[in-house]
Amino acid sequence: MKKPYVIGVCGGTASGKTYFLERLQHQLSAEDVVFISLDNYYRAKEEQPLDDNGVANFDTPDSINWAQLEDTLERLAKGEVVRMKKYTFNNPLAPEEWLELKPAPVWVIEGLFSMQQPTVRARFDISLFIDTEEHLKIFRRIERDHAERGYDLKDVAYRYLHHAIPAYKEYVQPYRALAHVVIPNNVDIAPVVDLWAIFIRDKAKLSH
Numbered sequence: 251m252k253k254p255y256v257i258g259v260c261g262g263t264a265s266g267k268t269y270f271l272e273r274l275q276h277q278l279s280a281e282d283v284v285f286i287s288l289d290n291y292y293r294a295k296e297e298q299p300l301d302d303n304g305v306a307n308f309d310t311p312d313s314i315n316w317a318q319l320e321d322t323l324e325r326l327a328k329g330e331v332v333r334m335k336k337y338t339f340n341n342p343l344a345p346e347e348w349l350e351l352k353p354a355p356v357w358v359i360e361g362l363f364s365m366q367q368p369t370v371r372a373r374f375d376i377s378l379f380i381d382t383e384e385h386l387k388i389f390r391r392i393e394r395d396h397a398e399r400g401y402d403l404k405d406v407a408y409r410y411l412h413h414a415i416p417a418y419k420e421y422v423q424p425y426r427a428l429a430h431v432v433i434p435n436n437v438d439i440a441p442v443v444d445l446w447a448i449f450i451r452d453k454a455k456l457s458h
Contacts, residue, residue, distance in 0.1 A: 252355065254327070255453045256373045259360040260425060261380030262418045263309065263410075264390035266435040267360050270380060270443055274358065277447040282454035284326065284354040288361025290337045291319045301412060309409070309417035311363045320369065322351065329353045355457030356450050362417075365425035378446075379429035383436050 261267050271285055292298075293315050298306035307313065322332050336347040357373075365371050365379075382390075391414065392406050401409070426432060433442055 252457055254353075254355055254357045255457060256357045256359060256375050257450070258364050258371065258374035258377040259358060259380065260362070260365040260377065260422065260429065261435075262382065262387055262422050263362060263414045264387040265380040265382040266390075266439065267362075267380050270378075270433075270439070270446075271358065271360050273440060273443040274447055274450070277444070278450055278454075280352050280354065282354055283356040283358055283450055284351050286319075286322065286326075286351065286357060286359045288314055288319065288359075288364060290334060290349065291315050291322075291361075292337050303412075305408070305412075307409075307413045309362070309413035311366055311421055314361075314363060314367075316367060316369075323357075323370075323373065326351060326353050326357070355454045358450075363421055365428065366421045371425075376431070377429045379426050379432045380435050381426065381432050382434075 259267055259270060268287075268289075271287065274283070275285060291314050292308060293313060295306050298308060299310055299312050301307045322334070325332050330353070332351040334349050334351070336349050338346075359370060359373070365374075365377060371377070388410055391410055392403065433439060
């Protein structure tokens with residue numbers, strides 16, 4: 251099987267990475283691209299590192315099961331289909347959902363720490379960094395964590411201040427300078443995403 255063309259997508263928490271992926275997914279076929287989100291490789295809550303106050307910290311590279319991710323990438327490279335459970339961030343109200351990742355000529359690997367992890371970053375043919383102003387990220391995270399993950403406002407604020415901001419400065423922001431393309435996401439980036447969809451279709455045609 252030919253080596254896939256791998257696109258890495260990085261950026262801070264609530265910077266718009268998920269929106270970027272979802273808009274691409276609506277325009278591209280599974281025959282052309284497989285989307286791999288690090289969100290689905292988080293360890294269970296009881297396995298998460300704890301901060302000084304005993305609160306589980308999901309905003310650290312140690313929160314990701316990197317061995318499981320590497321297994322997925324190796325299996326896809328061999329032409330295997332990977333079936334896995336979608337991670338629900340321990341939200342008891344979230345329905346169980348299964349994902350089926352199929353080998354494709356283009357891979358999009360997205361996640362908070364996708365560039366920080368050397369073995370993952372080494373696979374990238376091109377890397378994109380979604381760059382968003384801090385005040386927009388915090389409002390987006392409040393809305394997302396409350397609606398999708400069932401966190402109350404106090405919990406969201408604590409995690410953003412004590413986990414997300416330090417993690418961004420240490421594990422994410424330094425890799426902005428290494429990204430091939432920086433995409434500002436302070437206004438509607440739909441046209442930008444649509445251009446990347448065209449780019450991916452072209453890459454897929456060359457690889458089929």
